[in-house]
Amino acid sequence: MLENKNSIVIGSDHAAYPLKEKIKTYLIECGMKIEDVGTCSEESVDYTDFGARVAVLVSAGKFQRGILLCGTGIGMSMVANRFPRVRAALCSDLFTAIMSRRHNNSNILVMGGRVIGEALALEMVKAWLETAFEGGRHQLRIEKFDRIDQTGLGKEFLKSL
Ligand code: RB5
Numbered sequence: 090m091l092e093n094k095n096s097i098v099i100g101s102d103h104a105a106y107p108l109k110e111k112i113k114t115y116l117i118e119c120g121m122k123i124e125d126v127g128t129c130s131e132e133s134v135d136y137t138d139f140g141a142r143v144a145v146l147v148s149a150g151k152f153q154r155g156i157l158l159c160g161t162g163i164g165m166s167m168v169a170n171r172f173p174r175v176r177a178a179l180c181s182d183l184f185t186a187i188m189s190r191r192h193n194n195s196n197i198l199v200m201g202g203r204v205i206g207e208a209l210a211l212e213m214v215k216a217w218l219e220t221a222f223e224g225g226r227h228q229l230r231i232e233k234f235d236r237i238d239q240t241g242l243g244k245e246f247l248k249s250l
Contacts, residue, residue, distance in 0.1 A: 097218075097242035098124040098152040100143040102136035105158030108210055112156060115211050124152065136160075140168030147196050156214065157195040162201035169197050173197025173232060181205055186213040192227045200245075225236040 097116065106128055113123050115221035126142040128134045134160040143155040147169075157165040162179045169177035175195035178189035181204055191197035198217045200210055222228075233240050 093193065095165040096122040096124070097122065098126060098143050098146050099157075100126040100128075100139040101158035101202070102128055102139055102157070102160070103115055103131045103133050104136075104160035105200075106131050108202040109158050110201070110208060112158075112210060112214055115214065119170070119215075122202050124163045136164040140165040141172075143167040143174050143197065144169040144172040144177070146218050148174050149209050150174075151195065154218070157197055157199045159199075160201055162204065168200065171241055176235075178229065180213060180217075183216055187220050188216045190217055193225050194227070195223040213240040 099116075109125070113125060116123055124146070126146075127139055127173060140157055140159075143157050146152045147155045155169075157169055157177065159165045162181075166177045166179040169175050175197060176193055176195045177199050178185070178193060178195035179199040179201075180189055181201065182188040186198060189198070195217070198214065200213065205213075214244075229243060233242055
């Protein structure tokens with residue numbers, strides 16, 4: 090069974106709408122509460138708009154975890170990672186989905202509906218929800234970029250050139 094995270098926000102564009110529906114059905118069967126921010130059909134939309142909806146909710150702490158889907162997952166991950174406190178991980182296999190939790194404490198799982206099949210996507214969602222963050226040295230690394238404005242990450246290097 091999936092552990093404590095019993096509420097999750099999900100969004101996709103048209104390219105991954107069918108996969109979003111499959112994932113929703115699976116999560117509801119697992120007893121989870123789903124907030125679906127769209128899109129609601131295969132009619133063409135901008136992934137940007139739906140990526141922002143999920144990212145803003147996670148960024149604001151309204152949801153601990155989110156799932157974003159588009160054709161490749163690339164656009165969604167680019168959008169989501171612009172939002173403070175969002176750590177969106179574009180994953181295409183089980184290993185990266187698990188490691189994004191263990192080492193990166195990813196709070197949004199991003200997948201490409203034109204990249205991976207339904208069975209693998211469901212397996213990845215399950216593993217991603219069940220895998221805990223390891224903390225320790227990984228926490229320190231995350232803090233460096235989660236507070237990038239304060240840490241000035243990279244600035245010393247730029248000055249040294
Ligand atoms: C839509 O055609 C496609 O560009 C989108 O789903 C996504 O792959 C963008 O990164």
